[in-house]
Amino acid sequence: MQENIIPEGTRDLLGDECSVREELIKNVKSVFTKWGYDEVITPTVEYYNTFHYKTQSLKEEEMYKFFDSKGRILVLRPDMTVPIARVVATKLKDHKTPIRLRYESNVYRVNESLGGKRNEYTDCGVELIGLDSNSSDLEILITALEVLKVANVEEYKLEIGDINFFNSAINTLGVKEEEKIRLAELIEKKSLKALEDFLEQLDIEEDKKQFFKRLPWLFGGKSILEECKSLTFNEGMNASLKYLEDSYNKLERLGFGGFITLDLGMVPRLDYYTGIIFRGYVQGVGNTVLSGGRYDNLIKVFGRDEKAIGFSINIDCLIQLVKHESVSHENKFAITFNKDNETLAMTKALEIIENGGMVKMFPSEEVNKVIVAGKGEKNGN
Known part of the structure; x- marks a missing residue:
């Protein structure tokens, strides 16, 4: 190696x-x-x-x-x-x-x-x-x-979701815990074909299968909440949408509306998060x-x-x-000196540093005095 x-x-x-x-x-x-x-x-x-x-x-x-x-x-x-x-x-x-x-x-x-x-x-x-x-x-x-x-x-965006939207939907269906985790993984990764195949294996109503197939696509601006409202089927889901809408409105009033998107298909780490979740992108x-x-x-x-x-x-x-x-650095200096005037060179360096400048020292036997060059560096170093 x-x-x-x-x-x-x-x-x-x-x-x-x-x-x-x-x-x-x-x-x-x-x-x-x-x-x-x-x-x-x-x-x-x-x-x-x-x-x-x-x-x-x-x-x-x-x-x-x-x-x-x-x-x-x-x-x-x-x-x-x-x-x-x-x-x-x-x-x-x-x-x-x-x-x-x-x-x-x-x-x-x-x-x-x-x-x-x-x-x-x-x-x-x-x-x-x-x-x-x-x-x-x-x-x-x-x-x-x-x-x-x-x-x-x-350019940057903050993408906001709520883990309770997914949890409220899935917890009323009686699926096994491992099935719930697998379903969340597929939705989170937006693995659409694998998600469709997995849903076909679950013993849940057809309209619920269609909801979870749609869930990875439920992202965008504030208008996406209206579509989500037409898809909900319990009060927990409605409460999540109401909370996201209120949060969006507050951020919008504070001048952040142009930097916010919503994603109802954001479902990371089910055993960890308990409410609002968010991600930043640039x-x-x-x-x-x-x-x-x-x-x-x-x-x-x-x-x-x-x-x-x-x-x-x-x-x-x-x-x-x-x-x-x-x-x-606005105040960048290079100091060139030889061993005979090293003390003087260091004195000048300390003065520059104390005044907020930056110094690089260049020992050289080709000079016989201390040379201070401002806002530039010798030999591009």
């Missing part, structure tokens, strides 16, 4: 990419701070049971696993919401709600080979704990939109760059029953899209 090859799903960042990453993180964290979120840092390494036995929200094969000196299974954290739920239920168990936490962390996920997704990436996110949907969903949605805005991309990136939702049942598995909602943005997805000018 060649020692200069890095593992699949990882990457090196160099030069401008590091500057762009730093600027992105700073801008995102600035939004979180302005909305009153406090930073939390959790270990890179967690116990496997924290993610597997308590939540079942991630598949075993998606986690990097290894052993400690006592034979216990450890993992590189594949998610940040679960560790924060653990912290809220333990270290913050006596804190009054609402609790607002933010983070910036690398997470590690074993994705499908050649699937185009990173196995290591930087997540910046927030979690709002202790408030119900009527008190916190709008705040989180606006915060997500503000984050997409400061990411300095050309022009030029095929994958989701931001995702989140309400998860009212997660924290209580760690011993504290609190409602919660949050989201995270994948910084690495955006690096190639952000213009490098946004992180350029």
Whole structure:
């Protein structure tokens, strides 16, 4: 094996990419701070049971696993919401709600080979704990939109759904749990032919089969809600549509209507989300760059029953899209010197840095004095 090859799903960042990453993180964290979120840092390494036995929200094969000196299974954290739920239920168990936490962390996920997704990436996110949907969903949605805005991309959209729309539809039909999970997977992936074939195997009424065949297509602007209303068959589904409509109207009044779409066929992680769910997309990136939702049942598995909602943005997805000018230095200097005037060169460098400038030093035996060049760098370095 060649020692200069890095593992699949990882990457090196160099030069401008590091500057762009730093600027992105700073801008995102600035939004979180302005909305009153406090930073939390959790270990890179967690116990496997924290993610597997308590939540079942991630598949075993998606986690990097290894052993400690006592034979216990450890993992590189594949998610940040679960560790924060653990912290809220333990270290913050006596804190009054609402609790607002933010983070910036690398997470590690074993994705499908050649699937185009990173196995290591930087997540910046927030979690709002202790408030119900009527008190916190709008705040989180606006915060997500503000984050997409400061990411300095050309065009972005926030796609919103509600997991209860699907759950209210399927829970009245008496299907098995494994059938429910399989149906959700096919709808989520919009695997239309496989979905049609699977529905034919289910012992449900024909009109219900037609509804689930239509569900992957129920996305678009506010007008899609009218079509959805004609397809519902219980009060739970109607309640979900009413909530989405109210949320859309509030965002529209606040000036965000042009950045919102709705997707009733969004059904990820049935055992995790409990209400509104959303994803952020930007022009030029095929994958989701931001995702989140309400998860009212997660924290209580760690011993504290609190409602919660949050989201995270994948910084690495955006690096190639952000213009490098946004992180350029106005006061950039190159100082060329020889060993005889090194002290003088360093004095000038410190003066420039103290005044907010940036310096690169170039030792050279070809000069006999200190040469300071402003807003440019020698030899293009």
